[in-house]
Amino acid sequence: MTISREGTNLDPWYGHYAERTAGLSASEVRALFAVASRPEVVSLAGGMPAVSALPLDTVAASMERVMTERGPAALQYGSGQGTPELREHILEIMALEGIRAGVDDVVVTTGSQQALDLVAKLFLNPGDVVIAESPSYVGAMGIFRSYQSEVAHVPMDDDGMIPHALTERIASLRAAGRSIKLLYLIPNFHNPAGVTLSAERRLEILDIARKNDILIIEDNPYGLLWFDRPAPQAMRSVDDEGIVYLGSFSKTFAPGFRVGWALAPHAIREKLVLAAESAILSPSSLNQMIISDYLDRADWRGQVDVFRGLYRERRDAMLDALDHYLPDLTWTVPNGGFYVWLTLPSGLDSKGMLPRAVKELVAYTPGTAFYADGSGREALRLAFCYPEADQVREGVRRLATVVRSETELLQTFSPTGPIETVHRPHASAPAPQSEPLHPAERGPR
Amino acid sequence: MTISREGTNLDPWYGHYAERTAGLSASEVRALFAVASRPEVVSLAGGMPAVSALPLDTVAASMERVMTERGPAALQYGSGQGTPELREHILEIMALEGIRAGVDDVVVTTGSQQALDLVAKLFLNPGDVVIAESPSYVGAMGIFRSYQSEVAHVPMDDDGMIPHALTERIASLRAAGRSIKLLYLIPNFHNPAGVTLSAERRLEILDIARKNDILIIEDNPYGLLWFDRPAPQAMRSVDDEGIVYLGSFSKTFAPGFRVGWALAPHAIREKLVLAAESAILSPSSLNQMIISDYLDRADWRGQVDVFRGLYRERRDAMLDALDHYLPDLTWTVPNGGFYVWLTLPSGLDSKGMLPRAVKELVAYTPGTAFYADGSGREALRLAFCYPEADQVREGVRRLATVVRSETELLQTFSPTGPIETVHRPHASAPAPQSEPLHPAERGPR
Structure with a gap:
């Protein structure tokens, strides 16, 4: 059957979509699901609950x-x-x-x-x-x-x-x-x-x-x-x-x-x-x-307690590992949920760094995924919910390797010489009121 | 806590909705679900599959x-x-x-x-x-x-x-x-x-x-x-x-x-x-x-055969009952699926008639539900999928009572005297090519 239509070679319906469809694009998180599903990769990317802990x-x-x-x-x-x-x-x-x-x-x-x-x-x-x-x-x-x-x-x-x-x-x-x-x-x-x-x-x-x-x-x-x-x-x-x-x-x-x-x-x-x-x-x-x-x-309240204990253990493993392997960086300290937000040394690009991280067998979500305005390059999201505590630690260790090598690369080729990093205490001290998480709001660094 | 907002007394967010929300309205089918759920009503309204026939x-x-x-x-x-x-x-x-x-x-x-x-x-x-x-x-x-x-x-x-x-x-x-x-x-x-x-x-x-x-x-x-x-x-x-x-x-x-x-x-x-x-x-x-x-x-193809036999039996029951109880009306003869479309005598209003039908313990869907342009008053949809064959027959019998009494009412109060009805053969004879189902398209009657 011969079909002839207007439109591009790739999509004969190209001119037919609603205006809103132009805003449809694959999220950065989406591409990561494929990457993270390889068993040898420690995925700190997706926010998948630990359903294996269910009865x-x-x-x-x-x-x-x-x-x-x-x-x-x-x-x-x-x-x-x-x-x-x-x-x-x-x-x-x-x-x-x-x-x-x-x-x-x-x-x-x-x-x-x-x-x-x-x-x-x-x-x-x-x-x-x-x-x-x-x-x-x-x-x-x-x-x-x-x-x-x-x-x-x-x-x-x-x-x-x-x-x-x-x-x-x-x-x-x-x-x-x-x-x-x-x-x-x-x-x-x-x-x-x-x-x-x-x-x-x-x-x-x-x-x-x-x-x-x-x-x-x-x-x-x-x-x-x-x-x-x-x-x-x-x-x-x-x-x-x-x-x-x-x-x-x-x-x-x-x-x-x-x-x-x-x-x-x-x-x-x-x-x-x-x-x-x-x-x-x-x-x-x-x-x-x-x-x-x-x-x-079922004892569903008891099961929520099980989840809380399990995620707390993984959160602790992540915070310990960050302290140990990336002591010069800053991150948030969650009192629940699935996520830590890590700020990279100035000049690093979390999205550009991701392929190298995956080569080192660790995945995360680049910060840019979480902004509508293109910022977030110097941050990333780490999810501690899915891998077991040892794997969380190993993932952070691998990530640290990548961050160090990227930082060295940047220092080597930077016209202005070595980069300063900022270490913010993250344990229980409250952050300064005027210190937003959004790097773009921090002013020049 | 004192709350003061713009908007109506009924909805403080009245002025905030998107333009598309104005098009949102409860369908006529929706209201019927409540009616049809009373056990004494034979519902020929909703298109619910006969899931009890599943293994x-x-x-x-x-x-x-x-x-x-x-x-x-x-x-x-x-x-x-x-x-x-x-x-x-x-x-x-x-x-x-x-x-x-x-x-x-x-x-x-x-x-x-x-x-x-x-x-x-x-x-x-x-x-x-x-x-x-x-x-x-x-x-x-x-x-x-x-x-x-x-x-x-x-x-x-x-x-x-x-x-x-x-x-x-x-x-x-x-x-x-x-x-x-x-x-x-x-x-x-x-x-x-x-x-x-x-x-x-x-x-x-x-x-x-x-x-x-x-x-x-x-x-x-x-x-x-x-x-x-x-x-x-x-x-x-x-x-x-x-x-x-x-x-x-x-x-x-x-x-x-x-x-x-x-x-x-x-x-x-x-x-x-x-x-x-x-x-x-x-x-x-x-x-x-x-x-x-x-x-x-599972033998899912065999199960589809079971459904086909079951719905065929109910379709046959409906067509027989229509022949028997409403011989002067016209309807479509489905060769599959769930529905028969019934055309009422000219002048009857399927939506207006519904409360009387429910009083007689039978429900259907008024034809107006299926048109965007307000037509369909003289038609209705009968679903034979859910009630058993005897109930389908009983439902049509009850419907016939309502149609007859509505027709008599109309004839009594009509300024132009008794209404003509049209009987179209519905068995296997093909309908004339130019005989559309849409009453509004049939021209003056």
Whole structure:
């Protein structure tokens, strides 16, 4: 059959795409999944939970019970909002972080990623601005871009987003005539920065958002996975009208189910359900029922404790190894979650360095993945969640080899001679208030 | 905490939504799910598959094997495109309808609904036009509206969309300066019309789309569920560059898994994977592995035969009952799938009649749900897939009571006296070429 179409040789539909499709590009994290899957590579790249620590027999028993007792319902279409049983359980889980809500205001989604996608679809016109931390979650920025909106970063320090910097950013954006639609935050054990928004700042930022009439998206997949002390209570615990809260079973149970949720103010929730039904009709009945059964029958709080102990051990291994192998560098000290944010010596390029790191059999995520504005070259994200503690140490050792050889290379060929490095104490001393994580905000070095 | 925001009393975020959100509305089908769930109502409304006919033990055994043999992988994040194993299986399934493709060109999605949502997101700018059959699938029209595009209907008859009407529609839209992006078709056992696009017309429509440079979406969830003879081969079997083909496990296996797929030309497929990763990161590994195991181990072709026999019996029951209880009306005769399209006596309103039908303990879907232009009042969709044959008969009997009493009411109060009804033979005689299903296209009656 002869086919002739307009367009390029590579894509006959080239001229047909929507304008928003131009913003679609492969993330740097995506390419890394392929690299990191080689068994000889220690991957400090992907944020994969340690699902092997789950009681697989218990999970299998939940599946069997669901099929035996409610098979036909589990295999059928369900409510677009999710099963009432699971939504009740979700209320119990959120109560652990101080959130009170009604079962009607929860929407179950295909992972919390879908919840964020649907919120973005509901709110973002082309050209709208989303304010986010600097750096921010790569997958969130991909969503915002896919609706042709722009991300404006606000600097963080070790206590999270800096309130006065937020106020200034809002003012300058408004002065430039921009429409600010959302303030996207990961208050607990930030991805990728590893820091936690302090209790005091939560209230300050809530107040700023309220005064400026900006809806907050509180993305909290890691909140229950604290190490030394619980994180401050959720922002949603003190404001039920100005926040869409996103939660997930991917880190406290398992991502293979693809079940997350949004908790939204009533009118937004109604629209969210319609948007969810339009996108997927209904979330998987089977997976919701399996999770409900697991939460009913298994010691899921005990299992979260197991995860906490396991990730704490790996975090400790990473911090020890960084102290030992890269004492001249600076990094954040997470009190939960999956990630450490490492700042490289000035002049190094985390993206350019990655192929050499992979040659040394270690992978990480370059800092540039987490900025919408091209910065982040001198930083990288290290995930301690997936490899065992010994492997974490070995990965950092390999990384140190690469950093040293890159630094030497740079010093050899630098016209200005040896590079200065800065060592910031990272143990328990609070960072200076005005020391943002975003290297581009630090001024000339 | 005092909160003051702009907006309405009902929704403080009223002024903040994206423009596209205005198009979001509850479908008429949605409201019906609540009604139809009352056990005393015979629901001929929703298109729920008869999952009770599945071998539940076999499905449970697949779950157990997946957990025993590959538990940690099943519970982990996976590839955004879907597992290679399942994509291989999908190729085998599509081969049954004449489709040859490569495993790289399949994208696994959260039901084929999500595949359609992603294709719409990739292609539709506000104001773009999607051409669809008249009537068309309510869930597809909801998606198109959610990206601010418009649906232009093209009439069908008993052989599906009428090619010369398509040509005329394209010409008139182009003359009006409209950008036509997609031609959305359900060639087999149409939802809601129940008709099948003839083999000859498939080629004619492919030719029209190619000449006019319009991408076809071939939505085929029901193709394997034929009754008397297989449907013509898929349109995708003769054109691999101009079609995005959508398939689903929801009707041949079970919707509770929420697993469907898109088969797309290479360049579109690349963008689809990126859009899918942005929306949900990856489809459920667990559900994909369970389905792969089921396809490997169970007699799934035999099970599709079971479904075919079961739905054929229910279709026969519905047609017999219509003949018996509503001999003066006209309806389509499906050779597969789930639906019969019933045309009411002129002057009746299927939407207005619904509350009375529910009072008589029968539910259906009003025809207006399936049109973007407000037509469809004198038609309705009857689903024979879910109730058993006796219940289907009883449902039609109850419906006939309502139709008769509505007709009498109309005749009593009509200024022009008794209404004429038309009886079209529906057994195997082909309908006249120029007799479209769309009542609004029939001219004055």
